[in-house]
Amino acid sequence: MSKRRNPFETSKAAAVHPPSLYDSLRVASPRRRSRQWEKAHLDFKVVYRGVDPKLALRVNTLAAELLVPEGEVARSILEYAMRAYEEGDLDLRPRPNPYRMRMTLHPSSQISRGYPMKSKSRARKSAEPSWRAITSWRNFSPELKKTISALASEEGLNVPVGELVSALLRYGLRAHEAGLLKLEPVEKATVLTLLQGGEE
DSSP states (O other), X not given: OOOOOOTTOOOSSOOOOOOOHHHHSOOOOXXXXXXXXXXXXXXXXXXXXXXXXXXXXXXXXHHHHHTSOHHHHHHHHHHHHHHHHHHTSSOOOOEEOTTSSSXXXXXXXXXXXXXXXOOOOSSSOOOOOGGGOEEEESSOOHHHXXXXXXXXXXXXXXXXHHHXXXXXXXXXXXXXXXXXXXXXXXXXXXXXXXXXXXXX
16 A cells, blocks of 8 residues: 555544634623613503503604604693583593493493394404503603593593593594694703713
8 A cells, every 4th residue: 555645534633613703702791770760750651551542543643743752742632631521511421331330431332222232253353352452651740640540430430541531532632633722842942061071
């Protein structure tokens, strides 16, 4: 045999792999986020269950047109409707709901006619119940929040809060479309400061 070297011969020494790029990266240590702002502003946030999603979407589109937060638009509409209710312009007459212990502001058409609802076939997919829709807004005054809760309570109209908010939104949005409620955005005054020497 000749003493020529085999070109396909493998080295017996272990191949040294370069260090992984991911091992050389520094990873930030996980920080716990401070929730102080949320705790301080908890009174200015509302969460309502059962608000008509179409009305909430109209509030969101109106806020996008005006370039203001959704909570500001919803608060203005609800305040207008509450004033109309207090002055007697908005009539909120709750009716008995035969399927629940509470009253309702807008009974379904079949309940108001007086005959029971037809049973739905299982093949058809039923719509999601309205109470599952959750709507939340910020920038609410705590007084308005308490007023709406008190009006919906057993001492008030004894209706679900979502139904009451839906009725108030419906009235306020109709008034806005009719031109009775004007929503004009107002620019907030901001304070600008300069840093001395470019340092903080």
